[in-house]
Amino acid sequence: MTSLRKCALLILCLVALSGSAWAQPDREVLYQTSTLDALMVGVYDGPVSFQQLGQHGDFGLGTVNALDGEMLALEGHFYQITADGVVHEIDAAAHTPFACVTFFDRDRSASIGAQNSLAELSAQLDLLLPTKNTFYAIRIDGEFPYLKCRSVPRQQRPYPGLAAAVAEQSVFEWRDLRGTIVGFRCPAYVKGVNVAGYHFHFIDATRTRGGHLLDCQVRQAEVALDLTRELRLVLPESEDFDRAPLDEAPGEEPTPAE
Amino acid sequence: MTSLRKCALLILCLVALSGSAWAQPDREVLYQTSTLDALMVGVYDGPVSFQQLGQHGDFGLGTVNALDGEMLALEGHFYQITADGVVHEIDAAAHTPFACVTFFDRDRSASIGAQNSLAELSAQLDLLLPTKNTFYAIRIDGEFPYLKCRSVPRQQRPYPGLAAAVAEQSVFEWRDLRGTIVGFRCPAYVKGVNVAGYHFHFIDATRTRGGHLLDCQVRQAEVALDLTRELRLVLPESEDFDRAPLDEAPGEEPTPAE
Numbered sequence: 001m002t003s004l005r006k007c008a009l010l011i012l013c014l015v016a017l018s019g020s021a022w023a024q025p026d027r028e029v030l031y032q033t034s035t036l037d038a039l040m041v042g043v044y045d046g047p048v049s050f051q052q053l054g055q056h057g058d059f060g061l062g063t064v065n066a067l068d069g070e071m072l073a074l075e076g077h078f079y080q081i082t083a084d085g086v087v088h089e090i091d092a093a094a095h096t097p098f099a100c101v102t103f104f105d106r107d108r109s110a111s112i113g114a115q116n117s118l119a120e121l122s123a124q125l126d127l128l129l130p131t132k133n134t135f136y137a138i139r140i141d142g143e144f145p146y147l148k149c150r151s152v153p154r155q156q157r158p159y160p161g162l163a164a165a166v167a168e169q170s171v172f173e174w175r176d177l178r179g180t181i182v183g184f185r186c187p188a189y190v191k192g193v194n195v196a197g198y199h200f201h202f203i204d205a206t207r208t209r210g211g212h213l214l215d216c217q218v219r220q221a222e223v224a225l226d227l228t229r230e231l232r233l234v235l236p237e238s239e240d241f242d243r244a245p246l247d248e249a250p251g252e253e254p255t256p257a258e
Numbered sequence: 259m260t261s262l263r264k265c266a267l268l269i270l271c272l273v274a275l276s277g278s279a280w281a282q283p284d285r286e287v288l289y290q291t292s293t294l295d296a297l298m299v300g301v302y303d304g305p306v307s308f309q310q311l312g313q314h315g316d317f318g319l320g321t322v323n324a325l326d327g328e329m330l331a332l333e334g335h336f337y338q339i340t341a342d343g344v345v346h347e348i349d350a351a352a353h354t355p356f357a358c359v360t361f362f363d364r365d366r367s368a369s370i371g372a373q374n375s376l377a378e379l380s381a382q383l384d385l386l387l388p389t390k391n392t393f394y395a396i397r398i399d400g401e402f403p404y405l406k407c408r409s410v411p412r413q414q415r416p417y418p419g420l421a422a423a424v425a426e427q428s429v430f431e432w433r434d435l436r437g438t439i440v441g442f443r444c445p446a447y448v449k450g451v452n453v454a455g456y457h458f459h460f461i462d463a464t465r466t467r468g469g470h471l472l473d474c475q476v477r478q479a480e481v482a483l484d485l486t487r488e489l490r491l492v493l494p495e496s497e498d499f500d501r502a503p504l505d506e507a508p509g510e511e512p513t514p515a516e
Contacts, residue, residue: 037447038391131500133296134493188505189295189450229493235392237487242389247446 027103029230030135030184031056034241037192039063039098042159043244046097046236050078050090056232057101059137061183061201065095067165068154070212072182072201073101074139079203081210083153083170087203097236100184100194102137106224112142115218122198125185128225133187135228138198140181142221147174149202149211172211179204181213181221193233285361287488288393288442289314292499295450297321297356300417301502304355304494308336308348311357314490317395319441319459320357322348325423326412328470330440330459331359332397337461339468341411341428345461355494358442358452360395364482370400373476380456383443386483391445393486396456398439400479405432407460407469430469437462439471439479451491 033048044067058076063069069082071090078090110128115121121140129136150169159165183200190196203210235241291306302325316334321327327340329348336348368386373379379398387394408427417423441458448454461468493499 035447133500133502133504189293191450192447193451229495231489231491233489233491235487242391244391246391 031232032100034098040162051092059104060101062099083151108225118215136185137226139224143219146217148215151211177204289490290358292356298420309350315359317362318359323353341409365485366483376473394443395484397482401477404475406473409469435462
């Protein structure tokens with residue numbers, strides 16, 4: 001090989017290396033667009049596309065512009081569960097007003113047995129946490145004798161607050177599904193920014209049923225935890241967000257009595 | 259020039275370019291180590307050095323390990339104001355349990371006239387904000403007919419909570435100083451993570467007096483705002499942090515009656 005060719009090869013290698021270094025995102029970051037409080041007061045349109053969101057994570061949850069259903073990200077696929085119960089893969093050009101994603105890396109895992117409710121499952125998960133003061137991405141693959149999920153209907157402007165929108169939710173109940181619970185546990189001190197405690201969405205193994213998890217029973221499941229110490233909170237550049245009355249926001253996700 | 263030399267030069271340029279791209283931090287980010295709630299419950303030692311902190315900003319505030327006084331960063335200098343009222347430049351090897359920094363870029367500026375109190379100054383600043391829903395770094399250079407600052411004394415393990423530590427604060431009052439107020443305004447929804455509203459430290463023009471700002475009068479001042487939409491909250495990797503009872507943390511900075 002001539003020295004010129006060697007040089008050209010070296011340059012190519014350098015360019016490739018620096019390119020991959022730039023493209024490599026930090027996997028140990030929870031990336032969040034907008035805040036829970038903004039969603040609470042009806043900021044249902046955001047400027048972040050799913051193409052952009054995908055650069056920050058392959059795993060997570062949120063919603064779609066106009067509050068058009070529940071969003072769940074799993075293994076790089078972004079799913080929308082609309083209020084009619086249909087699961088759609090989301091177009092990269094669609095946008096989100098609120099989402100939370102990370103690149104999922106299994107830090108801890110455990111097999112768990114029968115759980116009779118989401119409360120029981122949560123108490124079981126609590127036992128697996130080395131500390132309650134950090135963020136966790138949580139993936140639970142299992143068999144579920146019972147599941148109760150909800151989705152919210154697409155809203156029209158002028159947007160009502162989240163409590164009013166959730167009052168119109170669709171509720172789905174299923175027996176004996178296999179599938180995956182996707183979500184996060186956030187520490188209490190981020191209340192207002194994100195959901196304090198556990199927040200889960202569900203999708204079944206056939207990717208045809210799912211939603212925001214309201215309750216479940218577990219036969220057996222594999223739990224994987226990704227402990228994350230960094231939150232990247234990015235506020236949307238939008239008039240809706242800037243004008244939202246966030247000083248008066250209630251700071252808790254509404255859970256209508258059912 | 260031989261083609262080999264040309265190649266070598268090109269390689270050097272590429273390496274320099276990629277190096278500078280790697281070294282270039284995002285200036286529009288508020289970088290924060292640990293949380294207000296953790297400081298509230300006595301997590302006064304952190305693993306982040308000032309050398310590391312300086313990579314994330316040249317402007318900001320916080321404290322030093324063992325809660326050893328007030329910290330203020332201005333134009334890349336990190337100052338510690340100990341409880342005896344002395345201002346020290348901080349060694350890069352020292353560590354911080356709580357700090358908030360950014361690279362200051364003037365987005366908006368304004369000249370303001372006489373203000374009779376910190377409350378009046380805050381109300382005046384409110385008028386300059388395009389929205390109360392984002393983060394602001396705020397720099398105020400001016401003439402101050404009156405200033406009242408405090409610093410907290412270095413604590414011993416087992417550490418008391420911040421309210422107890424602040425009860426032992428030193429209070430300094432000065433007349434007719436020139437100097438700079440350095441601080442942030444955080445939106446209400448980050449309460450628990452950081453101070454909701456304004457949080458200011460002060461240092462005089464001779465860099466010999468300063469502290470956490472409790473009150474002030476302004477003769478005239480130049481206000482500069484750096485609007486910031488991204489918060490990078492990085493939780494410390496420490497047993498102290500992980501074990502802190504953050505579920506019970508009060509979420510507001512104590513302001514002892516004086």
